[in-house]
Amino acid sequence: MNTNNTDKNNSKKSATKGSLITGIVLGAIITLIVVKLLPSQPQPGSEVAIEKEDKPLYWVAPMDANYQRDKPGKSPMGMDLIPYYDNQSSNEKNEGAGTIKISPSVINNLGVRTTRAKIQSLQTKINTVGYVTYDEDKLVHIHPRVQGWVDKLFVKSIGEPVVKGQPLYKIYSPELVNAQEELLLALNRKNERLITAAQNRLVALQLPQSAIDELKQTRKVQQNITFFAPQNGVIENLNIREGFFVKPGSTLMSIGDLSQVWVKAEVFERQAGQVKQGTPITMTLDYLPGKVWQGHVDFVYPTLEPQTRTVKVRLRFSNENGQFKPNMFAQITIHSNTDEKALLIPKEALIRTGNQDRVVLALGEGYFKSIAVTVGRFDSKHVEIISGLSENEIVVSSAQFLLDSESSKTSDFQRMDLEQHQDNMTETTAVNEIISATVHGTVTAVMTDHRMVTIDREAIEKWNREPASVDFIVGENVDMTLFTLDAYLMFTFEIQQGEFVIVSAMTMTKGMSHQMPDNAIKGTIATGASQ
Incomplete structure (x- = not known):
């Protein structure tokens, strides 16, 4: 009985060993066949190379190319650092002076928005204020x-x-x-x-x-x-x-006879050419909210106010029922519309410096370049381009400050052949935030009634902006008495709906050494107008 069981166990062990040996042999044969069929591996000296992953060289502040870090983070202005890749510099050199290459992910993060230059009617509209006075x-x-x-x-x-x-x-x-x-x-x-x-x-x-x-x-x-x-x-x-x-x-x-009154208003020097006798206007008064008066410009004064750099215009209204009272303030819109066609771009796409106006061209495939343009008239939303652009060329209308600060370092500000680049760039969503900066400057003109001032501001180094004479609106919370002729100020302004609005100010002694802290200049991507 025991002998038979032992023989059976020995037979099973022998069969198992045979199966194992057979499996090993078959596996070796299959492996050999597969190895022979596969292509050979590249050798160290061969032309076939393993593509390496494209990694950033460093991260840089969008508004200050000198601020560089070896990892992601925030700039002193609170903005996300942008990655800079090794192939960017070579690509830029191959595409012409001042041409920069931005990856699609960075374009999306910056909120870059583009628009086409179009030929259309310039709907000029001047908003100003005036006051009621006696008919002299x-x-x-x-x-x-x-x-x-x-x-x-x-x-x-x-x-x-x-x-x-x-x-x-x-x-x-x-x-x-x-x-x-x-x-x-x-x-x-x-x-x-x-x-x-x-x-x-x-x-x-x-x-x-x-x-x-x-x-x-x-x-x-x-x-x-x-x-x-x-x-x-x-x-x-x-x-x-x-x-x-x-x-x-x-x-x-x-x-004074009040059966008829005058309304005197002022327009800036650059707007004076758009106003002439007979130009239609609309007027509203806080005294009678909701009511609108239609009229026309009765007279344009021939001289310029030396202090405010404005031109006075006069309106005339009948006042039989006595609703107009001398010294009332009025909100006036001057409609100097024209049927003349012009090449227009949005106002926010224009970058204004002390001695040059320019725009950022979108060349397509992530390439951008700053070019110089000559501007003409303005309306509430658009600016006329006299030279430097052609119809249907694509310009950047949001985040152009960041692109211009990089492109302007090496750009010749000349146009190039863009035909092969057009129609490739899709518009992306803009980030509708506010740019602000703190800077020093000297007051050169004051319009107290309008809460407007002209300031010869100093350079804004963080934005690579040269000194310029700029018109500012003084915010309601800022003391207007600080702004006197020749006053030297340190002030902070924001770009709000295309206007430069001063949100804080303090008088300074010119020539006094000062150093603004890192957080004194604040900025974010904006859709506002440029200086």
């Missing part, structure tokens, strides 16, 4: 022709309404008394030539005709003569009181 054609100033004393004053305050023929004041003048006596003497002598001369003298002294007629009838000299209002209106200026001594040349009072 109907403003009468009252002056005496004789010296004397104001015996009685019939109007007591500025703004008091008067009607034509209403008594204004009564005056005692020895000169008028003598002139009346001369007429009486001529009447007694019945000398027509003397009578005519005496009457003409009284008329020249502005004695009312009613007083002359009364004198001829009664033959009695009037010691106190009453003078009357020459027109309807309101007292605009009152410089006398009862008992005052007056003499020729002094202004006693002024009477």
Whole structure:
């Protein structure tokens, strides 16, 4: 029994060993066949090389090429560092001076947005403010022709309404008394030539005709003569009181007719060419919200205001119901539309420096280049390009500051043949944030009523911006009294909807050494206008 079991176990072990040996042999044969069929491995000297993964050389701040790090992080301005690759410099050299190459992922992260230059109508619209004033054609100033004393004053305050023929004041003048006596003497002598001369003298002294007629009838000299209002209106200026001594040349009072008023507004020097007599306008008043008045420019003043560098324009409105009151502020829109076609790009695509205007061209396939352009007129959204661009060329309208700061280092600012690059770049979503910077500058012009100033600002090194003279709007929370002519300031401004808005300011001593902290200049990708 035991012997049989032992024989069976030995038989099973022998079969298992045989199967194992057979499997090993078959595996070796299959491996040999596969190895022979596979291509040989590249040798160290062969032309076939293993492609290496493209890794960044370093990370750089978008607004400061000198700020470099060996790993991702934040710049002193709070912006994400951008990777810089080894093949970027060689690619840029091959594509022309100033051409830069940006990877699609970086384009997306920066929020680069592009648009085409198009030929269309320039819808020029100028927004400004003005103030209501008297129609100076109907403003009468009252002056005496004789010296004397104001015996009685019939109007007591500025703004008091008067009607034509209403008594204004009564005056005692020895000169008028003598002139009346001369007429009486001529009447007694019945000398027509003397009578005519005496009457003409009284008329020249502005004695009312009613007083002359009364004198001829009664033959009695009037010691106190009453003078009357020459027109309807309101007292605009009152410089006398009862008992005052007056003499020729002094202004006693002024009477303004409010049946028609003027509205005076100002436009910047660069906008003056868009405004002419007859240009249509619309006007609103805070006094009557929701109501809009239509009118036109009545007169454009021929001189420029030296302090504000603005040109005054005048509007004229009927005021029969008295709704317009002098010194009211008005919001005015001047519509200088034209049917003339022009090559236009969005205002935010234009980069303005102290001595050059330029745009960033999108060449396609991630290539960009800064080029110089000549600009013309502006409207609320667009700018006219006179030279430097052609129709349908693609320009960057968002994040162009970052691209320009890199391209402008080596760019010749000349256009190149772009035909092979056009139509390849797709538009991406913009990041609608605000650029801000802190800089020093000197105030050269102030428009207090408009809260606007012109400042010769110094260079903005972080943005590679040269010194320039720039128009700024002073924010509502900033003290306007800081901005006086020739004042030297350190101020922070933001780009808000294409306008440069000062959000903080402080006076400085020019020439004083100073160093702004890293966080004094703040910036983010913006869609605003350039300087």
